[in-house]
Amino acid sequence: MTSADGIRQDAAADKARSEELERDLLAVANTRDLQAFKRLFANFAPRLKFFLVKRGMTENTAEDVMQETMLKVWRKAMLFDGTKASASTWIYTIARNVRIDRLRKELRPEPDPNDPCFVPDDPETGEQAMSRKQDRERIRKAMSVLPPDQMTIIKMSFFEEKSHGEISSELNIPLGTVKSRMRLAFGKIRAELEVTS
Amino acid sequence: MNIRHHVGDDTLMAYVNGTLPEALSVVVATHLAICPDCRRSVAMMEDMAGLLLMESEPAELLAAEKSLAEIFEGGEEQAPASDDKAVSADRYHTGVPRPLADRMPTSLDNIPWRSLLPGISHYPLARGSAGKGKGTLRLLKIAPGKTIPVHSHTGQELTLILRGSYIDDLGRFQEGDIADLDSDIQHQPVADTAADCICLIATDAPLKFSGFFSRLLQPVFGI
Ligand SMILES: [Zn+2]
Ligand SMILES: [Zn+2]
Numbered sequence: 001m002t003s004a005d006g007i008r009q010d011a012a013a014d015k016a017r018s019e020e021l022e023r024d025l026l027a028v029a030n031t032r033d034l035q036a037f038k039r040l041f042a043n044f045a046p047r048l049k050f051f052l053v054k055r056g057m058t059e060n061t062a063e064d065v066m067q068e069t070m071l072k073v074w075r076k077a078m079l080f081d082g083t084k085a086s087a088s089t090w091i092y093t094i095a096r097n098v099r100i101d102r103l104r105k106e107l108r109p110e111p112d113p114n115d116p117c118f119v120p121d122d123p124e125t126g127e128q129a130m131s132r133k134q135d136r137e138r139i140r141k142a143m144s145v146l147p148p149d150q151m152t153i154i155k156m157s158f159f160e161e162k163s164h165g166e167i168s169s170e171l172n173i174p175l176g177t178v179k180s181r182m183r184l185a186f187g188k189i190r191a192e193l194e195v196t197s
Numbered sequence: 198m199n200i201r202h203h204v205g206d207d208t209l210m211a212y213v214n215g216t217l218p219e220a221l222s223v224v225v226a227t228h229l230a231i232c233p234d235c236r237r238s239v240a241m242m243e244d245m246a247g248l249l250l251m252e253s254e255p256a257e258l259l260a261a262e263k264s265l266a267e268i269f270e271g272g273e274e275q276a277p278a279s280d281d282k283a284v285s286a287d288r289y290h291t292g293v294p295r296p297l298a299d300r301m302p303t304s305l306d307n308i309p310w311r312s313l314l315p316g317i318s319h320y321p322l323a324r325g326s327a328g329k330g331k332g333t334l335r336l337l338k339i340a341p342g343k344t345i346p347v348h349s350h351t352g353q354e355l356t357l358i359l360r361g362s363y364i365d366d367l368g369r370f371q372e373g374d375i376a377d378l379d380s381d382i383q384h385q386p387v388a389d390t391a392a393d394c395i396c397l398i399a400t401d402a403p404l405k406f407s408g409f410f411s412r413l414l415q416p417v418f419g420i
Contacts (some may be wrong), residue, residue, distance in 0.1 A: 015249070040264055046255030053256060060259075067264045067347050073267050075329040085240070089247030096215055096246075106219035106331075108212070110295040111230035117294040119198065130239075134385070146310040158246040159253070162208060163216035176379075186206040189241065 011137050018136070021087040029077035044091055051095065054160050065102060069095045086136055099161070114157055135193055142192035150185040153178060202374035204228055204235050208355070213242045220332035220399040223296050223322075224355040227397060228375045230294035282404035293359060297397060300334070305359065305395065308336060313417060331403035333418075339363060339388040339396075346414060347385040352402025354378045361394035363387055 021043060024101035027036035036105050044163060045066055080090050100108050146154065156162045156170070164182075168175040204225055208394075211217035212225045229236050258264070293306050300322050301308075310318035320336040325394075332352075337358075339345060355377055363386040364372040370376055378384070380402070388394035404418040 014251075021251075032203060037268075038265065041261075041268075044250075045261065045264065046258055047250055047253045049258060049349065050253050050256035051250060062256075063264065065258055066258075067267065070264065071268045086244065086247055089240075089243050090250040092250045093243055093249040095250075096213075100215045106222075107220050108215050108217075108219070109226040109299070111226050111236070112295040115230060115295040115298075117292070117298075119233065121233040121236070135241070136244050136248070136262065139241060140248055143245060154245065155249060157210055157214050157216075158242075159216045159249050161216060164211060166216075176381075179205075179379075182210055183205070184206045186210075186238070186242070189245070192237075192240065 011140060015137065018086055022082050024046070025073075025077055025080050025087045025090070026082065027078055028074065037074055040073065040087075044073075045070055046086075048091075048095055051159060052099070055099065056160075064149075065095075065098055066074070068102075069098045072098065083132065086133075094160070101109060138192045138195070139189055142189040146185055146188065150181045150188075153181050155187055198231060198373040199371075200232050200234070200370065202370055202376060203232065204238075204355075204375055205377040206238065208353070209238055210242055211236065213239055213246065218399075218401050220333040220334040221343045221353065221355050221401055223300065223334055224397055226296035227294045228357050228373070230296060231373050236383055263409050282398050305336075308338075309312050310338055313329045313414065314343075314346075316340035317345065319417070332372070332399055334397070334399045337396050337398050339386065339394040341393065342387050344387045346406055347383060347391045348404045348414075348418070349383040350378060350380050350400065350402065350404055352380055352400060354398065354400045354404070357397045359395045359397055361388060361392040362390050363396075364389040391400040 007084075011064050021040065024036035027033035028040065048066040048069055049059075049062045052065050053059065057064075057065065069091070073091060076094070080087070086095070097108075100106075109191070113120070143154075152171070153167055156167050157164075162170070164175060164178050166177045171178070208217065208221070208225065212222055217225065229239065231285050266395075293301065294295045303309075310320055312318045316339065318338045320337065322334045337345075343376075355375060356370070357375050358370050360372060362369060364370070365384040365386040367377075367382070367384060369389070382384065386394075400418075404414075406414045406418070
């Protein structure tokens with residue numbers, strides 16, 4: 001079943017697909033497996049292109065940026081840590097950073113875990129690799145039932161990478177409404193994550 | 198560290214999708230370095246984005262074979278894995294997390310503060326690559342008992358407490374806490390302990406001061 005906004009509620013199929021993608025990514029990391037990379041490419045390249053065209057790129061630029069992203073996936077696969085992110089999350093962050101490098105003069109600084117000032121996660125939460133996987137299933141579940149007005153904003157933000165101001169003027173609603181709908185949406189997803197299994 | 202005030206979800210989302218101005222992103226990233234809670238929220242948001250990516254409809258590729266061939270051809274020379282991270286983490290022993298340390302000219306103890314008002318001084322930091330970034334980034338030092346004159350904001354203001362604490366209409370902010378303020382909020386922070394309160398402040402639009410000190414501060418903050 002596909003909801004109007006494209007987050008399916010079919011958790012089992014999604015789980016199987018996620019696991020397959022993760023296996024492929026690990027195979028690329030560990031053995032430079034060409035076939036595994038081709039499968040990743042077949043899965044992600046067309047979707048990355050869709051995402052980049054949504055951002056307003058021409059088809060050619062979008063394929064260029066997609067190729068740069070997939071090249072980074074190929075080169076940096078050994079940095080993928082399945083306990084911290086799913087394959088699709090990891091590839092999303094690479095695509096985002098490639099886009100920022102390309103289109104932006106501004107930097108997006110990130111915390112550095114090797115920094116002596118870095119405060120690590122509690123061991124209690126750090127060790128719960130399995131719970132991270134359950135988290136993703138819960139996030140999917142919560143997203144599949146978000147009201148359309150909240151989902152629209154989430155998609156414009158993540159998918160079209162629009163700023164809050166751009167969303168506000170495009171939907172012709174006040175900036176405060178954009179922000180409060182976001183807070184509502186994240187509140188629901190967080191509540192779902194806090195349900196104890 | 199017992200952090201009680203965090204980055205708002207809407208601000209975190211703008212950080213995640215790369216639309217938050219660099220000056221504000223520095224403050225968010227510095228807080229993320231010391232706040233596992235907010236890092237968990239970032240992970241949640243990136244998972245949401247990853248799900249949306251995986252669920253999106255595939256576009257047709259014009260040159261899939263060519264792309265693949267070029268990746269395999271050019272791909273094997275290994276890009277040095279995050280070489281910038283190899284640089285010693287805290288060059289100047291600034292005692293602050295890296296996203297901020299990278300922009301500090303010296304340690305927090307040796308900042309050449311510039312006085313604004315009695316008991317209040319500041320130090321502007323480069324706001325972004327080539328100074329073109331939107332907004333401003335500065336360190337601010339408030340002596341014990343001193344007050345930042347009442348002001349409102351025309352945009353967003355993010356404040357991270359690095360040392361000491363202050364209190365204002367919204368509550369008490371201590372080391373590690375972040376105040377994430379929107380344009381409709383007016384406040385008047387007071388350093389409320391025996392130590393200097395040092396904070397990192399980013400704004401994406403000018404502040405508006407009212408009252409006696411406004412003419413003094415407006416030229417500094419109202420830009
Ligand atoms: Zn936090
Ligand atoms: Zn303020």
